[in-house]
Amino acid sequence: MAQVDLDALIPNNVNLAGDRRLARALEAWQPRFVDWWREMGPEGFNAKDVFLRTAVDVGAEGWANFDYVKMPEYRWGIFLSDPVEDRRIGFGDHVGQPVWQEVPGEHRNALRRLIVTQADTEPASVEQQRRLGAICPSLYDLRNLFQVNVEEGRHLWAMVYLLHSHFGRDGREEADELLQRRSGSADKPRILGTFNEPVEDWLDFFMFTMFTDRDGKFQLLSLAESAFDPLSRSCRFMLTEEAHHLFVGETGIDRVVRRSAELSAADPNGLASPHGGIDLPVIQKYLNLWFSNCLDLFGGEISANASSYFAAGLKGRPHEDKFEDHVALEATRMLEVYEAGRLTERELPRRIAINEDARDGYIADCQRAVDRWNKTLDKAGLSYRLTLPHRRFHRRIGIYAEHFFAPDGSPLSAEGFARRQDAWLPSATDRAFVRSLQARPVYEPGKMANWIAPPQKGIDGRPLDFAYVRVEA
Numbered sequence: 018m019a020q021v022d023l024d025a026l027i028p029n030n031v032n033l034a035g036d037r038r039l040a041r042a043l044e045a046w047q048p049r050f051v052d053w054w055r056e057m058g059p060e061g062f063n064a065k066d067v068f069l070r071t072a073v074d075v076g077a078e079g080w081a082n083f084d085y086v087k088m089p090e091y092r093w094g095i096f097l098s099d100p101v102e103d104r105r106i107g108f109g110d111h112v113g114q115p116v117w118q119e120v121p122g123e124h125r126n127a128l129r130r131l132i133v134t135q136a137d138t139e140p141a142s143v144e145q146q147r148r149l150g151a152i153c154p155s156l157y158d159l160r161n162l163f164q165v166n167v168e169e170g171r172h173l174w175a176m177v178y179l180l181h182s183h184f185g186r187d188g189r190e191e192a193d194e195l196l197q198r199r200s201g202s203a204d205k206p207r208i209l210g211t212f213n214e215p216v217e218d219w220l221d222f223f224m225f226t227m228f229t230d231r232d233g234k235f236q237l238l239s240l241a242e243s244a245f246d247p248l249s250r251s252c253r254f255m256l257t258e259e260a261h262h263l264f265v266g267e268t269g270i271d272r273v274v275r276r277s278a279e280l281s282a283a284d285p286n287g288l289a290s291p292h293g294g295i296d297l298p299v300i301q302k303y304l305n306l307w308f309s310n311c312l313d314l315f316g317g318e319i320s321a322n323a324s325s326y327f328a329a330g331l332k333g334r335p336h337e338d339k340f341e342d343h344v345a346l347e348a349t350r351m352l353e354v355y356e357a358g359r360l361t362e363r364e365l366p367r368r369i370a371i372n373e374d375a376r377d378g379y380i381a382d383c384q385r386a387v388d389r390w391n392k393t394l395d396k397a398g399l400s401y402r403l404t405l406p407h408r409r410f411h412r413r414i415g416i417y418a419e420h421f422f423a424p425d426g427s428p429l430s431a432e433g434f435a436r437r438q439d440a441w442l443p444s445a446t447d448r449a450f451v452r453s454l455q456a457r458p459v460y461e462p463g464k465m466a467n468w469i470a471p472p473q474k475g476i477d478g479r480p481l482d483f484a485y486v487r488v489e490a
């Protein structure tokens with residue numbers, strides 16, 4: 018297999034030096050990417066030194082290097098995980114056959130669509146988060162934001178490499194368009210709805226890295242199962258970086274919960290807000306919003322597209338090896354549908370409801386994190402508990418989208434929902450209050466904003482009061 022080439026214009030382990038045509042095409046895309054970064058990346062920090070990790074290898078040991086970097090000079094590279102010898106298709110109609118190193122003609126359009134949809138989320142999230150540096154709770158958090166941002170940039174590189182190397186002219190055009198769409202834009206929006214939602218404050222950011230990056234993890238796990246081997250290898254390495262994004266989200270929320278619990282426990286009315294903290298019910302509302310938005314990212318409950326992707330071997334289920342039946346042709350699945358004003362169980366072919374397998378795994382993974390936050394509440398002596406809303410709550414895609422449900426999943430009228438909406442989702446008042454706590458950034462090394470507890474430890478063995486971003490320089 019190809020060596021890691023760190024000195025090339027584009028660091029890579031895909032032997033770009035051996036394919037001058039491809040290298041030239043990517044080298045022409047590179048300055049356009051950096052232009053996009055300067056225009057749409059983190060606002061106000063392009064000239065600052067940030068203590069970042071950079072991928073330098075794909076091995077389990079020592080795959081990354083930590084040092085101060087100015088973000089526009091970050092060494093975005095192309096890295097594929099090591100090939101698996103004699104890898105075979107693990108699911109669908111072609112189970113057991115050798116995987117593909119090239120794109121089969123009949124699956125070209127579908128694969129390009131899957132890759133472009135994944136790719137589009139990467140720059141979108143950087144755009145969504147670009148103003149958070151001006152209101153950060155600490156240098157530790159500021160650095161983590163930028164770490165996530167540069168790695169989303171690298172994930173874009175991973176997908177653009179696939180488009181350039183396997184999809185010819187169409188692929189190159191798609192790669193250009195990835196730099197032209199803009200999150201939240203009216204005329205050129207990003208492809209998926211959640212990636213056009215504003216990320217206005219740091220509670221949003223932690224919810225995003227907890228719930229949206231976790232959707233990303235599940236999409237990458239599904240694509241890592243793909244019969245198209247270069248896609249599988251790209252996604253497997255992206256998962257290594259993604260783990261840190263999920264850590265930022267899960268521990269970020271835990272630190273907000275811990276601080277809110279401390280302040281609430283000491284208040285006669287059990288509130289954190291009079292003491293400059295975020296009330297626990299407001300955290301619950303942000304959770305309801307982001308969790309329900311992210312459930313939509315798994316697609317409809319009944320999906321002919323997902324079924325055909327599965328049949329063809331293009332996109333599997335996360336951790337396909339944990340399922341017993343990899344063909345799922347005879348199997349069925351029960352689904353609660355809402356028909357004629359009531360919920361009814363319907364039995365469906367497993368393949369047509371295959372998105373539910375991924376959604377189940379996602380919900381279980383989110384529940385594990387919620388249990389952890391509840392342990393934090395328990396330790397603080399509070400009886401308040403956070404919960405995941407029902408999968409029917411506040412959906413905009415799929416069979417529940419046209420109807421209204423409470424967080425416990427019970428049906429209600431449009432008016433009934435509208436009346437309770439501010440109790441279930443962040444209201445303008447909630448948002449204004451959270452924003453008021455974050456009006457000023459905290460840039461002194463080791464200091465934390467009042468509304469969040471400090472992390473357990475620093476980054477790469479550095480102390481908490483390390484200058485993770487040199488803001489004054």
Ligand SMILES: [Fe+2]
Nearest residue numbers: 139169172233
């Ligand atoms: Fe990503």
Ligand SMILES: [Fe+2]
Nearest residue numbers: 230233259262
């Ligand atoms: Fe991510």
